[in-house]
Amino acid sequence: RKEVEQDPGPFNVPEGATVAFNCTYSNSASQSFFWYRQDCRKEPKLLMSVYSSGNEDGRFTAQLNRASQYISLLIRDSKLSDSATYLCVVNFRVGNTPLVFGKGTRLSVIA
Amino acid sequence: DAGITQSPRHKVTETGTPVTLRCHQTENHRYMYWYRQDPGHGLRLIHYSYGVKDTDKGEVSDGYSVSRSKTEDFLLTLESATSSQTSVYFCAISESPSGGYDTQYFGPGTRLTVL
Numbered sequence: 001r002k003e004v005e006q007d008p009g010p011f012n013v014p015e016g017a018t019v020a021f022n023c024t025y026s027n028s029a030s031q032s033f034f035w036y037r038q039d040c041r042k043e044p045k046l047l048m049s050v051y052s053s054g055n056e057d058g059r060f061t062a063q064l065n066r067a068s069q070y071i072s073l074l075i076r077d078s079k080l081s082d083s084a085t086y087l088c089v090v091n092f093r094v095g096n097t098p099l100v101f102g103k104g105t106r107l108s109v110i111a
Numbered sequence: 112d113a114g115i116t117q118s119p120r121h122k123v124t125e126t127g128t129p130v131t132l133r134c135h136q137t138e139n140h141r142y143m144y145w146y147r148q149d150p151g152h153g154l155r156l157i158h159y160s161y162g163v164k165d166t167d168k169g170e171v172s173d174g175y176s177v178s179r180s181k182t183e184d185f186l187l188t189l190e191s192a193t194s195s196q197t198s199v200y201f202c203a204i205s206e207s208p209s210g211g212y213d214t215q216y217f218g219p220g221t222r223l224t225v226l
Binding site for chain 2: 104
């Protein structure tokens, strides 16, 4: 069974804080990983892909741990505009099987 | 933003009526997907298409059918709507079948209420 598990939160953090989300996945053969962001009543949008060596985009850092089958997202210096739901997404790479989405982790950044 | 539109954006219908949702893209991407999103669930795949007239079932396909007669359009039909199909429906597109590091881009969604 293909599963992607996330802590649903909510995470309530003050502006400027550092917050980290983890996500676990069930299939060790999975090849590609993503973090999406979804604002309330909006569509999911790609935040960043997750590469084996880890990658950074401004205040956001994504890490992949294949041995333990988890992915993390670190947000530094949180802004009010970071408030959203963050979706962990895994490509289980079986034929044409598309992506599997976690249920999301909700973040609220408070002034 | 990727050129994806969905219509209608909101719809209220009655149990037992047929409903068709439309997804239109201007990106000429080969792959198109229909998802539903419900509280307590992640996005769940209903059907997808890997080319004109080529479609396949996803995780929650019962009660739904799809058609793709042109690259740019992917239609989702609820043959006889039920209250359990009340949901937000998202269309997505991708250039490759989610292999490698390609990704999916989503339309704005359709909120469907079945009374």
